Amino acid sequence: MRGRRRDLWWTVRVAGFLTVFAFLVYPLATVLATSFSGEGKHFVLAANYERFFTHRYYYSSVINSLYLSALATLGALALGTSLAFAVTRYALPGKAFLRTAANLALLSPPFIGAYSWVVLFGRMGLVNRLLSAFDWSLPTIYGWRGILLVFTVQYFPFVFLLVSAALRSVDQSIEDAALSLGSPPRRALTTAILPILAPSLTAGGLLVFMGTMADFGTPMIIGEGLRTLPTLMYGEFMNELGGNPAMASTLGSLLILVNTAALLAQRYYAFRKAYNVVCIQPLRAKRTSRGRLLALTVFAYAVVGTALIPAVTIIISSFMPTRGPVMYAGFSLQSYEAIFFRVPRAIANTFGLTALSVVMDVFLGVLVAYLLARRRSRVHAVLDSLIMLAYAIPGTVVGVGLIVVYNRPPIILTGTWMILLASYFIRHLPYPVRSCTAMLQQIDVRVEEASVSLGVPPFRTFVKVTIPLMFPAIISGAALAWMTTIGELSSSILLYSGPWATMSVAIFTEVFGNHFGTASALASILIVAAFVPLFLTYRVLGERAALGV
Amino acid sequence: MTRVRVQGIVKRFGDTAAIDGISLDVRPGELFTLVGPSGCGKTTLLRIIAGLLEQEVGSVLFNEDRVDEVPPYLRNIGVVFQSYAIFPHLTVAGNIAYGLKARHLPADEIAAKVAEAGRLVQLDALLDRMPSQLSGGQQQRVVLARALVIEPQLLLMDEPLSNLDAKLRVQIRSLIRAVQRTLQITTIYVTHDQEEALAISDTIAVMDRGRVLQVGKPWELYLTPGSRFVADFIGTMNVFHGHLEAPEAAAGWHQMVTSFGQRWQVRATGASDGQLSVGVRPESLALERGANSDDAWNPLTGTVVEAAYLRAIVRYQVRVAEGLTVTADIHNPDFGAIRAVGDPVTLWFSANRAVLLPDRPGGA
Numbered sequence: 011m012r013g014r015r016r017d018l019w020w021t022v023r024v025a026g027f028l029t030v031f032a033f034l035v036y037p038l039a040t041v042l043a044t045s046f047s048g049e050g051k052h053f054v055l056a057a058n059y060e061r062f063f064t065h066r067y068y069y070s071s072v073i074n075s076l077y078l079s080a081l082a083t084l085g086a087l088a089l090g091t092s093l094a095f096a097v098t099r100y101a102l103p104g105k106a107f108l109r110t111a112a113n114l115a116l117l118s119p120p121f122i123g124a125y126s127w128v129v130l131f132g133r134m135g136l137v138n139r140l141l142s143a144f145d146w147s148l149p150t151i152y153g154w155r156g157i158l159l160v161f162t163v164q165y166f167p168f169v170f171l172l173v174s175a176a177l178r179s180v181d182q183s184i185e186d187a188a189l190s191l192g193s194p195p196r197r198a199l200t201t202a203i204l205p206i207l208a209p210s211l212t213a214g215g216l217l218v219f220m221g222t223m224a225d226f227g228t229p230m231i232i233g234e235g236l237r238t239l240p241t242l243m244y245g246e247f248m249n250e251l252g253g254n255p256a257m258a259s260t261l262g263s264l265l266i267l268v269n270t271a272a273l274l275a276q277r278y279y280a281f282r283k284a285y286n287v288v289c290i291q292p293l294r295a296k297r298t299s300r301g302r303l304l305a306l307t308v309f310a311y312a313v314v315g316t317a318l319i320p321a322v323t324i325i326i327s328s329f330m331p332t333r334g335p336v337m338y339a340g341f342s343l344q345s346y347e348a349i350f351f352r353v354p355r356a357i358a359n360t361f362g363l364t365a366l367s368v369v370m371d372v373f374l375g376v377l378v379a380y381l382l383a384r385r386r387s388r389v390h391a392v393l394d395s396l397i398m399l400a401y402a403i404p405g406t407v408v409g410v411g412l413i414v415v416y417n418r419p420p421i422i423l424t425g426t427w428m429i430l431l432a433s434y435f436i437r438h439l440p441y442p443v444r445s446c447t448a449m450l451q452q453i454d455v456r457v458e459e460a461s462v463s464l465g466v467p468p469f470r471t472f473v474k475v476t477i478p479l480m481f482p483a484i485i486s487g488a489a490l491a492w493m494t495t496i497g498e499l500s501s502s503i504l505l506y507s508g509p510w511a512t513m514s515v516a517i518f519t520e521v522f523g524n525h526f527g528t529a530s531a532l533a534s535i536l537i538v539a540a541f542v543p544l545f546l547t548y549r550v551l552g553e554r555a556a557l558g559v
Numbered sequence: 560m561t562r563v564r565v566q567g568i569v570k571r572f573g574d575t576a577a578i579d580g581i582s583l584d585v586r587p588g589e590l591f592t593l594v595g596p597s598g599c600g601k602t603t604l605l606r607i608i609a610g611l612l613e614q615e616v617g618s619v620l621f622n623e624d625r626v627d628e629v630p631p632y633l634r635n636i637g638v639v640f641q642s643y644a645i646f647p648h649l650t651v652a653g654n655i656a657y658g659l660k661a662r663h664l665p666a667d668e669i670a671a672k673v674a675e676a677g678r679l680v681q682l683d684a685l686l687d688r689m690p691s692q693l694s695g696g697q698q699q700r701v702v703l704a705r706a707l708v709i710e711p712q713l714l715l716m717d718e719p720l721s722n723l724d725a726k727l728r729v730q731i732r733s734l735i736r737a738v739q740r741t742l743q744i745t746t747i748y749v750t751h752d753q754e755e756a757l758a759i760s761d762t763i764a765v766m767d768r769g770r771v772l773q774v775g776k777p778w779e780l781y782l783t784p785g786s787r788f789v790a791d792f793i794g795t796m797n798v799f800h801g802h803l804e805a806p807e808a809a810a811g812w813h814q815m816v817t818s819f820g821q822r823w824q825v826r827a828t829g830a831s832d833g834q835l836s837v838g839v840r841p842e843s844l845a846l847e848r849g850a851n852s853d854d855a856w857n858p859l860t861g862t863v864v865e866a867a868y869l870r871a872i873v874r875y876q877v878r879v880a881e882g883l884t885v886t887a888d889i890h891n892p893d894f895g896a897i898r899a900v901g902d903p904v905t906l907w908f909s910a911n912r913a914v915l916l917p918d919r920p921g922g923a
Contacts, residue, residue: 456644459611460702462631463638464658464709478648 018469019385022377023393029374030396033436037411038266038403044259044414058260068257071237072264078154078229078238079222082161086218087211089162090169093313096306098177101295103307108314109174112167115317117540118324119497119514120164121227122533125521126320127151127160128232129327129530134335136327156232161222163317168221169214176210177203182291203293209280216276220269224404226500227514231521239265240406240500247410247504255414262407269402321537328534332527345527352528355509356516357535363427363512364496367434371491375442376484380476382443383450394447400437405500408433413504425507433501438494442487449483450476482551489547493540560587561621561712561745563608568617570603577603578614579769586762588743590736594756595766596792601749602641604766605715608747610634621712632661634713637706637744641718643698645690651677652686654701658709676708679738696727703735707742714739714746720755732759753793757781765789787836787916796838797885798916803833812855812910819880824855824910836916841874843912844887846896846904855910859885863902873897877904 045058062068097108118126130137131151141147151159180203188198204211222228226240233241239261247258298306331342349357382394400408412433417424423432457479461471477484499514506515513532520529563585570578577600585591593601606612608619610631619626626634646654652673659669677683680700690698699719706714719735720728736759739746750756756763757777764774765788773785784790787798801817812824815835825837848856861879872888873896879885887906889896898904 454642454644456640456642457646459609459631460638460640460644460705461646461657463609463611463634463636464705465632465635465661466657467630467632470661475646475648 019381022381023389025374026378026381026393026397029436029439030393033412033432034400034403034408035396037408037415040414041259041262041407041411042266044256045263047256047259058256061257062260062264067237068242068261071239071242071261072268074154074236075223075238075240076268078157078161079219081158082165082222083215083218085158085162086166086169087215089166089313090214091173091211093166093170093310094173094177096310098174099293099296100298100303100306102303102310108310111314111318112170113544114321114541115164115167115314117493117544118164118321118533118537119227119499120160120221120225121231121499121514122324122497122517122536123164123320124156124160124228124232125517125529125533126323126327127156128521129323129337129526130319132335136337139336152232152234153236154233157229157236157238160228160232161218161225163320164228165218165221166313167317168217169211172210172214172217173207176207178292180206180293182293185293205283206285208283212276212279212283216272219272220402223265223269223272224406224500226404226406226503227518230518239268240404243406243410244504255410258410259414262404262410265404265407266402269404270399273402324530324533324537327526328530330527330530332530335524335526337526345531348525348528349531352520352525353511353513353516353532356511356513356532359427359510360496360513360536361539363430363434364492367431367438367495368488368491370431370435371439372442372484372488375439375487376446376477376480378439379443379446379450379480380472383447384455394443397443398440401440403437405433405437405498405502406504408437409501409504412501424505427510429505430502430510430512433505434495434498437498437501438491441490441494442484445483445487445490446480449480453479485547485551489543492543496540497536560743562587563591563713563745563747564618564620565604565608566618566620568604568607568614568619570600570607570612570614576769578607581617581766581769581771583764583771583774585745585747587745589761590739590746590748590759592748592750592756592760592763593766594750594753594763594792597751599766600769601751601766602717605717605747605749608713609636609638609715611638635709635711637709637711637714639699639702639706639714639716639719641721643695643702643722645698645702647690649690650686651682651688651690651693651701654690655686655704655708657705662709672708676704679707680704680734695723696731699723699731700734703738707738707744711744714744716746716748718750719748720750721752728755735759757793765792767792782914784838784914784916787838790838790914790916795841795886796914797841797844799837799839799883801835801837803835819883821857821859821879823857823913825913825915826910838914838916839885839908839912841886841888842872842890843908844885844889844906845908846889846898846906848907849909856907857910857913859906859908861885861904861906863898863900863904866898866900868892868897875904877906 046056047058093108093112096102097105102108128151129135131148132138135151138147149155184202184206185198188202189195193201224240226244229236229238229241230244237245243258243261243265246254246261327337328345329341329343330337331340331344332338378393378397382390412429413424416422416429416432423429453476458468458471458475461475462468466474497514498512499518502512502515503518506512511519513536517529517532517536520526520532563583565581565583565585568578568581569576579600581600581604583591593604595601603612607614610626610629614627621634646657649657655673655676656669659672664672673686674683677686680703682697682700682704685693685697690701693701699722703719716735720731723731732755748756748759760777762774763777763780765772765780767788773780773789775783780789780793784793784796790796790798799817801815801823804814804816812826815823815825815837817823823837825835844859848858859877859879861877863875864878864884865876867874872890873892875887875889875898876884877887885906
């Protein structure tokens with residue numbers, strides 16, 4: 011009756027689809043298409059794939075990647091779940107500190123974690139040089155052991171956060187019921203509590219798996235030539251002898267395939283295993299013997315301490331005098347001074363691009379979230395899935411896709427700052443969209459209707475009522491987007507050019523140029539910059555809201 | 560005061576008709592209640608009147624004006640929602656002032672109106688509080704004041720009491736009724752609680768499956784339900800099936816035989832095939848035959864299967880036949896009126912208090 015077809019939300023829908031198509035769907039489709047292209051006269055459909063699976067040089071990368079990600083996922087699940095149980099179910103001293111510290115471990119991007127382990131245990135590392143005085147040495151940190159260590163330590167906090175949140179929503183009556191029905195505590199755990207946690211466990215495992223599959227910086231820095239899918243893809247694309255976009259696209263397509271399959275498998279599983287739990291009284295802390303409590307405390311602090319080592323190492327080492335990769339005892343600001351000579355623009359680039367990208371993510375994210383939550387339809391469900399796809403696609407693949415699409419007319423972005431912005435924008439759009447849709451589902455639609463019935467038209471109602479109510483979600487979405495954007499390396503390393511190097515790129519090149527001092531100083535700035543917004547959100551909104559769990 | 564007319568409204572959700580052709584006429588200044596079981600379409604109809612939903616067919620008129628094309632924010636309607644829909648980010652005063660600000664009133668006028676509305680709903684001491692500091696009853700009064708302060712031409716209330724405890728429900732109900740009478744504002748009130756509907760309304764419309772079954776004063780619906788559904792929904796009704804025997808000459812009395820073989824005298828006719836259903840309210844049943852000899856008194860014999868002593872009444876469940884138990888409320892019982900479970904009992908009712916129910920299958 012009343013014409014509502016082409017209102018503001020129609021525009022938002024079109025803008026949402028255009029954005030996703032321009033910066034995600036079209037680039038990815040191009041990557042897939044390129045993987046089937048070939049050179050020479052005899053066109054063979056899957057020539058690149060044939061070459062991939064018949065040459066050990068190529069196919070070993072997929073084996074390495076799957077192997078490392080699987081092991082890291084298992085390790086992170088074991089560590090994260092154990093820690094979650096220890097902190098939630100036992101009266102450990104300093105619980106708040108343990109929780110906060112585990113969150114802080116998420117602040118430093120994994121490649122900085124990898125670099126910090128090199129600073130400590132590398133050939134020229136602090137520990138090895140200390141030990142060499144006594145003619146001792148440690149087994150090498152480089153190669154698959156180092157990668158696995160970094161992956162596990164960097165990614166277990168995801169599992170910890172998700173499982174803790176889920177544990178806090180299990181009602182004590184569930185355990186009581188199991189116990190009263192004759193299950194001993196261990197059986198109550200495996201038959202009553204763990205099944206309720208299954209969706210969170212698998213969600214955590216998925217985050218670890220996809221994150222480690224896509225991780226480019228860690229194997230580059232600590233892998234010493236070990237080929238994984240992202241590093242080989244980068245190598246093929248940026249080859250000094252002229253690059254091989256077709257093979258890079260083949261590797262990218264395989265990455266998309268693996269991650270999307272993992273994502274869909276988890277979604278399918280979690281959908282079938284999702285239970286509605288009503289939590290009135292959360293699980294109580296269990297009593298236990300002093301000895302066990304001590305053991306659990308030591309375990310929890312050891313795990314969290316290990317997770318904090320990278321950030322602490324980086325910040326301390328940034329104030330040490332250095333020469334090349336060698337650091338000496340003492341205090342010096344030389345590394346911070348060196349930043350201004352060596353990479354003067356990187357800091358400005360990073361802050362500028364990150365801020366711009368976060369503002370764009372929040373702006374579009376809030377509007378799209380409203381569309382997804384309040385105007386449900388099949389079309390919007392498609393848009394939702396496409397936006398969430400950005401979670402699953404590695405930055406390296408997005409980077410290659412954007413370069414291939416936008417280095418030819420009509421739109422040339424390659425080589426400009428805009429291509430970096432495009433990648434940041436699309437890859438971190440899911441954070442505000444997720445946090446805001448989740449929030450909107452908790453806001454009673456009637457509140458908006460009440461406003462409309464009191465004489466305030468829909469859009470002004472959105473501004474005057476909905477936005478203020480969504481504020482916590484907007485802030486936490488923005489903080490998460492900021493935190494993940496600011497240290498982004500895997501697409502930046504492909505997309506930057508000339509003056510547009512970011513801090514993450516600068517750290518990476520400084521590490522490879524053996525300028526560990528500047529690398530540490532830049533990484534310290536990055537960690538602090540990632541920390542500040544999250545800290546403020548924390549103070550304003552409290553722990554749970556800040557992390558969007 | 561606004562007269563509201565609803566004409567031939569149809570609203571579908573997918574394949575099901577939530578509103579299946581409804582017409583109503585709400586008189587100016589009255590409290591008109593839509594009552595029915597959940598899913599009967601009462602809230603849907605309310606939202607259509609508010610303009611929050613669009614009907615597929617039909618019209619809504621305020622006085623002589625069709626408002627179908629008027630968006631909700633221009634209809635000047637006060638809506639009170641079941642979930643309160645209080646603005647959690649605004650104070651009590653901010654909530655009440657919200658609609659006035661949208662109308663761009665001067666600040667001093669807004670302040671005066673907010674204070675007055677606060678007094679009206681007895682919230683004047685709490686105007687600076689945030690909603691999270693209020694009890695459910697207080698929140699309900701805030702949204703009532705918020706809806707009334709804009710001086711709407713129509714007040715719509717969607718189950719406003721359902722989230723309150725029993726005692727508060729009665730309090731707020733009286734408050735709503737008193738305020739509505741004072742302001743003489745046409746009000747459409749939705750509830751699933753027939754008792755609430757009877758207590759508060761000038762006029763009630765009973766709804767089921769997207770249709771209005773009967774419209775009337777509270778006592779009309781109770782005393783002369785037009786259908787089995789209305790009889791059951793408003794209060795409790797004992798229903799007996801039977802058939803007519805040859806009509807008796809005297810003063811329009813008819814002879815009826817119930818399905819369990821009891822002979823009764825009833826007024827009026829049944830269906831053309833001689834089948835009929837008779838309804839008797841629990842309080843119309845007595846332990847003795849009445850003294851009035853003008854009346855026909857019908858007996859009902861059975862066995863007490865349950866007895867609940869409720870001070871002013873004793874409520875008996877009496878089995879009168881296999882699979883048929885009736886409820887009888889015996890008023891002001893003294894020792895002589897107490898029966899034990901298992902006792903045989905004879906109940907009596909005046910033929911004048913028996914209601915003839917159209918006996919359509921499905922109970923509608």
